[in-house]
Amino acid sequence: MGKYHGTSSTVLRPRTTKEVSEIVKYCNEKRIGIVPQGGNTGLVGGSVPTGRGELVVSLGSMNKVRHFDPVSGMCTLVADAGCVLQSLTDYLAPHNHIMPVEFGAKGSCMIGGNCATNAGGVRLLRYGSLHGTVLGLEVVLPDGTILDQLTTLRKDNTGYDLKQLFIGSEGTLGIITGVSILTPPAPQASSNALLALPSFDSVLPLFKRAKRELSEILSAFEFIDRGAYDLSVRHGQGRGMSPEEAGGAECFVLIETSGGRREHDEEKLSDLLEHLLSEDKPLINTGVLSQDATQFSNIWSLREGITEAVSKEGKAYKYDISIPLSAFKEVVDATKDRLREKGLLGPHAVKEVVGYGHIGDGNLHLNVVAAAYTSEIEAALEPFVYELVGKYKGSISAEHGLGVMKAHALHYSKNGISIEWMRRIKDLFDPNGIMNPGKVLPPASGASHEP
Numbered sequence: 536m537g538k539y540h541g542t543s544s545t546v547l548r549p550r551t552t553k554e555v556s557e558i559v560k561y562c563n564e565k566r567i568g569i570v571p572q573g574g575n576t577g578l579v580g581g582s583v584p585t586g587r588g589e590l591v592v593s594l595g596s597m598n599k600v601r602h603f604d605p606v607s608g609m610c611t612l613v614a615d616a617g618c619v620l621q622s623l624t625d626y627l628a629p630h631n632h633i634m635p636v637e638f639g640a641k642g643s644c645m646i647g648g649n650c651a652t653n654a655g656g657v658r659l660l661r662y663g664s665l666h667g668t669v670l671g672l673e674v675v676l677p678d679g680t681i682l683d684q685l686t687t688l689r690k691d692n693t694g695y696d697l698k699q700l701f702i703g704s705e706g707t708l709g710i711i712t713g714v715s716i717l718t719p720p721a722p723q724a725s726s727n728a729l730l731a732l733p734s735f736d737s738v739l740p741l742f743k744r745a746k747r748e749l750s751e752i753l754s755a756f757e758f759i760d761r762g763a764y765d766l767s768v769r770h771g772q773g774r775g776m777s778p779e780e781a782g783g784a785e786c787f788v789l790i791e792t793s794g795g796r797r798e799h800d801e802e803k804l805s806d807l808l809e810h811l812l813s814e815d816k817p818l819i820n821t822g823v824l825s826q827d828a829t830q831f832s833n834i835w836s837l838r839e840g841i842t843e844a845v846s847k848e849g850k851a852y853k854y855d856i857s858i859p860l861s862a863f864k865e866v867v868d869a870t871k872d873r874l875r876e877k878g879l880l881g882p883h884a885v886k887e888v889v890g891y892g893h894i895g896d897g898n899l900h901l902n903v904v905a906a907a908y909t910s911e912i913e914a915a916l917e918p919f920v921y922e923l924v925g926k927y928k929g930s931i932s933a934e935h936g937l938g939v940m941k942a943h944a945l946h947y948s949k950n951g952i953s954i955e956w957m958r959r960i961k962d963l964f965d966p967n968g969i970m971n972p973g974k975v976l977p978p979a980s981g982a983s984h985e986p
C-alpha cells in the first residue's frame with residue numbers, strides 16, 4: 536500500500552522455536568518492543584514498526600512442514616509459522632488435499648501471519664474461519680515461555696481453548712511458531728462462472744438462488760462492482776468477459792462450485808445460468824462459464840487481482856467491513872457522495888471509489904483510490920465510514936484486523952467492557968507491553984507500559 540513506513544535497526548530471522556524464545560526472553564528483560572513479521576502482506580500496517588525502537592522478528596526462515604498424515608483420515612498438517620501459504624498448497628497437492636484458506640496474497644503471506652490476522656479469504660464460505668480449522672498452535676509468549684498446544688486432536692474440551700486468543704491477535708500476545716491445521720480433501724471438480732448483473736438489486740436474489748440451486752456444491756460467491764471490475768481489467772488482472780458482454784452491467788458476481796462429480800456439478804451450474812437467462816426479468820445480463828483450467832484461473836485472477844490493480848492505480852484507503860448485504864451499494868454510494876460534497880472526487884484527489892468482497896460472508900471491501908494520501912481525504916473518510924458501519928451495527932474490520940490503522944476506531948465495533956477485558960488479557964500476557972506495541976488496542980489514557 537505504501538502507506539505505513541517504519542524504522543528498525545534490527546531484523547532477526549530465527550530458525551527454531553528455541554531461538555524465538557531466547558530472543559523474546561531477552562527483549563522482555565530489556566523492555567525492547569518486538570514486531571513479528573510474516574509475509575508482510577497485511578493491509579492494516581500491523582507488521583510495520585512504529586518508531587518505538589522495536590526490532591523485527593521475521594519468521595521466514597522457519598519454513599518447514601513438520602508433519603502430514605495423509606492416511607489416518609484426520610488430514611492435519613503441522614507446519615512452521617513461516618511457511619508461505621502457496622508452498623503449503625503445493626505441498627498438499629500430490630496428496631489431494633488443500634489448505635482451508637486462500638486469497639490473493641497466497642504467494643507471499645505465511646501461515647503464522649494468516650493465523651495472527653485470522654485471515655478470511657475466498658474459501659471461508661465453504662470451510663469456515665481459522666477459529667474452526669486451526670487445531671493447535673505453538674506460541675512463544677512475551678516472557679519467552681513456549682506454549683505448546685500443537686495438538687492434532689479434532690475434539691478437545693479440556694478447559695479454556697487458549698489457542699483461540701492468538702488467532703487474530705496480530706502479534707500482540709505472542710509469536711506463533713507452529714500451526715496445526717485441518718486440510719480438506721481437494722474437491723474432485725471445481726468450476727466457476729462470472730455473471731454480469733444489470734443492477735445491484737439482483738445480487739441478493741441471485742445469492743439466494745445460487746444457495747438453493749447449487750446447495751452443497753456452492754463454494755464461493757464473490758461480488759465485484761463495476762468500478763472494481765474495470766480497474767482489474769484495465770490493469771491486466773485476469774480475464775472475464777468481452778467488453779460487449781460486460782457492457783451494461785452495474786456489477787458482477789463470481790460463483791464457484793466444488794464437488795465430487797464434474798459432470799453433475801457442471802450441469803448444475805450451467806442449469807442455473809440457463810434458468811437465470813430464460814426468466815422474464817432476468818437477474819443477470821449474461822454469464823461466462825469457465826471451460827478449462829486456464830479460464831477458471833483467469834476468472835479468479837480478475838477477482839483476486841483487484842487489490843493489486845488498486846495499488847497500480849493509486850494510493851488506497853481501505854475499509855474492510857461487515858455490514859448487511861443489502862447495504863453494500865448504499866455504503867459505496869454514500870462514500871462517493873461524501874467525497875463529492877467535499878469537492879474531493881477527481882483525477883487529482885480521489886480517482887475511484889470501488890466495492891467488492893465476500894458476499895457469502897457479508898464482507899465488503901470499500902477501497903477509495905486517490906492520487907496521493909492526504910489529510911483532507913482522510914478527514915473526509917474518517918470517522919465518516921466508521922460511523923456508517925456503526926449505524927448498521929457492523930464491524931470496522933471483517934477480516935484484515937486492526938493493526939495500526941484501525942486501533943483507534945475499535946470502539947465503533949466493541950463496547951467499553953469488551954475493550955476493557957481485551958486490555959486485561961493483553962496486560963496479563965504481556966505486562967511489559969513488548970509485543971507489537973501500538974497495534975490492535977487504542978492507547979489507554981495514562982498508559983503505563985510503553986517499552
Ligand code: FAD
Pocket residue numbers: 570571572573574575576577578580581582594616637638639640643644645646647648649650651652653654655656657705706707709710711712842843934935938971974
Ligand atoms: P504480516 O503482514 O507479516 O503480519 C500481519 C500481522 O500479523 C502483523 O500484526 C504481524 O505482527 C502479525 N504476525 C505475523 N506473523 C506472526 C506470527 N508468526 N506470530 C504472531 N504474529 C504474527 N486478508 C484476508 O483476511 N482475506 C483476504 O482475502 C485477503 N486478501 C489479500 C490479498 C492481497 C493481495 C493482500 C496483499 C492481502 C490480503 N489480505 C487478505 C490481508 C491478510 O491479512 C494478509 O495477507 C495475511 O493473512 C497476513 O499474513 P502475513 O504472513 O503477510 O503477515
Ligand code: 2HG
Pocket residue numbers: 578638639656838839841842853854855892893900901902
Ligand atoms: C480481498 O478480498 C482481500 O481481495 C483484499 O481481502 C481486500 O485490498 C483489499 O481491500
Ligand code: ZN
Pocket residue numbers: 655656892893900934
Ligand atoms: Zn477479502
